[in-house]
Amino acid sequence: MANRFVKGASEKCGLPPGTIVHVGDKWTGPIKITVIDYDKDHCQVQKISDVEEVFPFRDSPTVTWINIDGIHDVTIIDRLGKYFNIHPLVLEDILHTTQRPKIEEFEDYIYIVLRMLYHSDTTDEQDDGPKIISEQISLLLGRNFVISFQEVGGDIFDPVLIRLKGSKGRIREMGTDYLAYSLIDSIVDNYFVVLEKLGERIETLEDELLDRPTPDTLEELHVLRNEMIFLRKSVWPLREVSNNLLRSESDLITRPTQIYIKDIYDHTIQVIDTIETYRDMLSGMLDIYLSSINNKMNEVMKVLTIIATIFIPLTFLAGVYGMNFEYMPELSWKWGYPVLWCIMSVMAISMFFYFRKKKWL
Amino acid sequence: MANRFVKGASEKCGLPPGTIVHVGDKWTGPIKITVIDYDKDHCQVQKISDVEEVFPFRDSPTVTWINIDGIHDVTIIDRLGKYFNIHPLVLEDILHTTQRPKIEEFEDYIYIVLRMLYHSDTTDEQDDGPKIISEQISLLLGRNFVISFQEVGGDIFDPVLIRLKGSKGRIREMGTDYLAYSLIDSIVDNYFVVLEKLGERIETLEDELLDRPTPDTLEELHVLRNEMIFLRKSVWPLREVSNNLLRSESDLITRPTQIYIKDIYDHTIQVIDTIETYRDMLSGMLDIYLSSINNKMNEVMKVLTIIATIFIPLTFLAGVYGMNFEYMPELSWKWGYPVLWCIMSVMAISMFFYFRKKKWL
Amino acid sequence: MANRFVKGASEKCGLPPGTIVHVGDKWTGPIKITVIDYDKDHCQVQKISDVEEVFPFRDSPTVTWINIDGIHDVTIIDRLGKYFNIHPLVLEDILHTTQRPKIEEFEDYIYIVLRMLYHSDTTDEQDDGPKIISEQISLLLGRNFVISFQEVGGDIFDPVLIRLKGSKGRIREMGTDYLAYSLIDSIVDNYFVVLEKLGERIETLEDELLDRPTPDTLEELHVLRNEMIFLRKSVWPLREVSNNLLRSESDLITRPTQIYIKDIYDHTIQVIDTIETYRDMLSGMLDIYLSSINNKMNEVMKVLTIIATIFIPLTFLAGVYGMNFEYMPELSWKWGYPVLWCIMSVMAISMFFYFRKKKWL
Amino acid sequence: MANRFVKGASEKCGLPPGTIVHVGDKWTGPIKITVIDYDKDHCQVQKISDVEEVFPFRDSPTVTWINIDGIHDVTIIDRLGKYFNIHPLVLEDILHTTQRPKIEEFEDYIYIVLRMLYHSDTTDEQDDGPKIISEQISLLLGRNFVISFQEVGGDIFDPVLIRLKGSKGRIREMGTDYLAYSLIDSIVDNYFVVLEKLGERIETLEDELLDRPTPDTLEELHVLRNEMIFLRKSVWPLREVSNNLLRSESDLITRPTQIYIKDIYDHTIQVIDTIETYRDMLSGMLDIYLSSINNKMNEVMKVLTIIATIFIPLTFLAGVYGMNFEYMPELSWKWGYPVLWCIMSVMAISMFFYFRKKKWL
């Protein structure tokens, strides 16, 4: 699990910088390119098979959103990059899917990398192992185009598409910066869904922990803590990204959009805050687990000690009168046996009260 | 419990930004609108049923405080927002009741979100679960109006109302900024009440911990630690809020009021300081709890060990002389039995002194 | 104990800001007002009964130090404050005795709050509970007066008084700023005395911990850690206070005095440093305590295990030959009994060497 | 292992600053000097035996890369340093191989120290002890030369050499700054390889930990944590180095290269991020290990307690009826023996259900 943080990073070792190589899990489906061209009055959605059909939109005055699902075909990215005049290092980063969220401003475009997170819903599988999956989303925000790259096609951007088609909200009236904002907002909104599910898992675990802790609880706790580490690593840099976007002096970001970007910044802070809170709670839960185990062991020890300290002396006494010495006067006393029973009962009962006094019972 | 940090956040996922949807626990009572209009010489308090009755006050020269208890009726907020020209994102935040405290300055108004905290006093219920409840309070500070939104109607602002009516202090002589300050001050003052109650709970727990720790102590400790996490999350951002308010360059904040805002800042620091102190104390208490359990187990082990190490060898001896060998000379010795008793007593006593030397007794 | 951090803070909840109410432990003695008026050539010390006798000194050219022991009489503070033109929020803070150390600069005066610390020397009482007591000291540094407020009269400022009277050092030649510095310096110097006593307690505890840890050691450790938390909370803000004083642009602070203020800053850093060091040491000591308990339990377990594993098999053997089967050939062997003794001895001795090999003995 | 952080540092104690002494592991092979001289159109690679053959390249207009494998011959470094006019303190640092990564800008050259890391692949040796080895690499970036110093010859720079020879990428067209960037990039890229291997080790350990923890797991965990400390110490300062390089105002760094240096900065952040993540994971794993041991001990205790609490009372009963009192009526009852068996069975079975109810079985 540790390796998902650097997976495949070494494959590129030794290649010249700017070499365009796809690094990441190979998704085998076909690459889907969707072009949405719109302005205030019209909105046209096209599925495209050849990347060259996209080129005319570069210089059209309308806003064009090019969404690319699947980045494993290097040649497509390469041709797109060359035509749209993207720096080779940016293309390299788009394909190298273990990027840390970041923002890079160039003269003609802004490059933003984010990580999309979702809970895998494989409930029928075994429960051990992480359930949060991360996917790299790259955005290129140009003067009249936005290009988005997804590792695997998903439905994360569907609400934006629906709003564009239905002309709901102010999205059709505003420029590429607002479109980029909407896409980022979709991703950040999705973090809350992931956090809510995690919150439920933590709650379940907490109940389990206080009621009936088992080694499985410990393992789930371990998994959750690692997921927090993973989440934190994915989301934390977003703070800087949204802050940089907010303070950007690029003319690609217009003033009316900036107030919306502030909203993203606020949400990011809220997400980070919640992650930190969860981390605090989980680390508190481990302490509780440890204390709880110790408590249980204490309980077990007490039972053992009570039984042993009551019966060991009695057994000793019984042993004494099982000895075969010829001269043991007690043995021939008439009341010897019942008297011994009395003595033993008194011992047991006084032990019992001793333990009660010590609060062991 | 974890989920109270993001509750309902996912419901909004996919909606266009600026959509006004109420997110939070649904409070079913009617919305109460109170308008307090005052200047140095008069003070008029009105309960209002229709939101439109509020509109004339927007442009009146007197200071108007509109307090709205209950925000679950979206249309009221919407109409108010439109008439007072509030940004849709602000309206969205007012209704989305899991905001982090923040301040946003616009040209005509300042938007402030705070979290009100109170201890639920449900003493007849079961004791497990958090007792600190948080409610979102939004303030809109305009040139001659202050609008306050509470999730649920409460009596938190009553002292301010009384001072206004009774013309106590300098409140009637000063403007909207002082009114807003007074409202914030009420909220921050209330934190101290919450902290004092928490302090009492911590003290009780501490005594319990050192005297007679039980698994319930552990659970209460766990609950308190989570409440600290919750408190911290609610109060920490207030530091930045009051600092921003202090350094605000908006002309809505006048110089004489700034010295009072400094006071809020100081109180916030003090609250945060106390929360951190409580956290430190609680984390120290867990260590003590663990050590205390270990100590107790040690105690139990010692009793077991003393009993066992004294009686096991004696029982062995008794067993030896209970054997049925035909040729066991000791059995027929006249003084065999008393001599054995002597030997056993010596063994027991020397064990006893051995343990005393080892400080086990 | 937790509550000493916010004690009484809630009493003020709901009062208008700037209301002058005494918050804190009520000290019942009479208020003592001492006026020391001096310049290079003379020094006149007066005990005063009526606060109005102080007023003439406000405008005298000589340096006047007004020391007020006891602040529970609100009217005195109020009249003084009005005459010396002190902001109501400052008066509120002087009376509200749970302030965090802070500095506030006004045009005509500087307000400084500090916390005086001392070890209570109640050795005949029970030892549990904190021994460090904190008292709020407020200073008002004006152009030709310094007013100092103490919660309870103490002898902390006596050395300064003696130096003034005896004209020792440069104190008589310099202005109010140097006097204020001298008072602060007395307080900070006193921190070292407290730290030294704490250091002794830590040393004693450390020796106890390594030699013979008991549950009392744990409790003392807990008390000391809480006292560190308390100390830290009281002293930490002083760093900012002295730094602000150092960089103050107020003309109330003259250049020659600034080098002395730097000295206070250095001392504060040293105090904070030492507190952090003590905290580190104490947290290391808890680890040692835990390890030490574990070690002891291990020891106990070993003794139990050795006794049990040696004697349980032997007892079993004795039990076997105590059985009453009719056909047990060993019983009638002539050497049966001694042979069994030999076997048992061999078993015990080999066990002994086994444990020695395992380093359990 | 601790000592690898300061090894040999004390040897230099007392020597005048700027004294050129080799500090570090003595590598005994011969020093290899390779000179690569290139411009856009040609590229000439020479192995050189005498250091003086290098001197003519200092003033040639082409880019010259001088790579020196082995720095234990002080005279070579000294002569080179004098001819290229390098400050004695820099020469001292090149030879003192425990430097922290740093950058120093001089008028004519920039001095950069980095640490190269690699996993030793000694799999046949014993597994205990660190496997990550660090080597100091120094770079001198001049106007038309780059000199690189390696402690031991390695193949880390081979890809750069191949690219130079094969004229792949833009390396031949750009200046010394791009060459230096390429060398640094090789080193940073290599960190990912090390991290990937470490990630694998962590994963293996994690599986082991949850399935079957042994004391060896603990030792491996300890080794890994120390390696993280070592890694962190080696890589962390690189952040500042690359940042300084990025913001350098030296004219030795041209604008087109700066975007590449930004890439190194990003990679460094990613490496540091990953190291922190690994540290977090490893510290979580220790907690799991401890809990896991506690769990196991609990298990053992339960078995012991169950056996003991079932059989100790039964043994006592058997002992009672093994006593030799003359008057024990039960002994002569006809059904005494079977009735006792019944009683004992009932006791054992009820114990069994008691433990089942307590969830011990």
Next chain:
Amino acid sequence: MANRFVKGASEKCGLPPGTIVHVGDKWTGPIKITVIDYDKDHCQVQKISDVEEVFPFRDSPTVTWINIDGIHDVTIIDRLGKYFNIHPLVLEDILHTTQRPKIEEFEDYIYIVLRMLYHSDTTDEQDDGPKIISEQISLLLGRNFVISFQEVGGDIFDPVLIRLKGSKGRIREMGTDYLAYSLIDSIVDNYFVVLEKLGERIETLEDELLDRPTPDTLEELHVLRNEMIFLRKSVWPLREVSNNLLRSESDLITRPTQIYIKDIYDHTIQVIDTIETYRDMLSGMLDIYLSSINNKMNEVMKVLTIIATIFIPLTFLAGVYGMNFEYMPELSWKWGYPVLWCIMSVMAISMFFYFRKKKWL
């Protein structure tokens, strides 16, 4: 041990600031004053008995280094201070030997306090207690003199003296700033020697810890951790000192010397880095120690449990057939005894395999 951080600080409480009192361990030897006067061409070393012999050097154009071993004679320091026009607070600090390293710039001189560290080599004494001893070194860097104060005479500055006499390096050609640098460098270089010895102790401890941990290991660990705390407190402020020296705008520091001061800064960072690394390693070692103890206890428990669970049931069986019931048919069976042996063997063996399956053997 804790008290060495503030020793004697309270003695000064109540004295006027600038009072010159020696605080620290009283060293009883005579004070030694050495004057080294040199320029490029000559170097004259004198032992001086009366402090007044030093005065003529104040205004001589040559560089004069006055080294004072022993500061317990207040009058000497006082006279020196008055003649060289040193601020009373500085003299106070020179004599008060628990200063934190700091730098203070005055118009005519710079005052620097450092802490010299060395390992006490009292190997024949008992091993418990700290071995790192700290001594305060004060430097006064004037226009043509450097005065150094040592608490106890040592040989730390001998290499500098030798270099001066032998005219090795550039020391004779440069001014007072370079001399001060050389002295500081000697002290910092010495830190590495201390660190190296500590590193060795940590290594030894680590080996001991993994092989055969004893309570002594724990104590040594505790001592080492406290020494780290002590070291850190002594060295950490040096970072700021060297940084301030580096950025000093005083004309007492010439540009050529500044590059050497940068070297001190680098060394300081390296020392701090190493201390932090050691701290991390030591805190990791405590975890290992705790786990290791737990492991051992687990081992002990297993042995006990195995023995007990095998023999307790067997002993019970033997007890049963030792009962004296008249009607026990098994007793008179011919094969009763051997059959019982068989049953008991089967029970023991199946237990054995059960434990093997559970991996307890």
